[in-house]
Amino acid sequence: MSESPPRFPATRCADCGLLYGHEAYICRECGSETFAEAPLDGTGTVYARTTIRVPGSDQQGEEPFEVAVVDVGGEETVRVTARLEENPELGPDDPVEFVDRRDGVFYFRAA
Ligand SMILES: [Zn+2]
Structure with missing residues (x-):
């Protein structure tokens, strides 16, 4: 049995x-x-990816790292910005799965 990823904490x-996907306070x-709360299936696909070599002050020392725009959810998806773990060489339409949220940042990895 393959382990399914944790649910994605959408609202x-x-x-x-x-x-x-990202916390909202006023509906646009x-x-x-x-x-x-509206937990979604934790599977998703990469929409776009970029490598961050000059990070903001709160992420100094972690560069380079991969940031992706991910469509997550399964039947109903939401588009979020996320970090990719282990710097996998992922491109558009590659499958990813939700790992967790740390310090307000979503983490995904190759599925
Ligand atoms: Zn609304």
């Missing part, structure tokens, strides 16, 4: 149902400030 606007669609 959903309680009023209009729009999905959010309807202006609601009420959100509900």
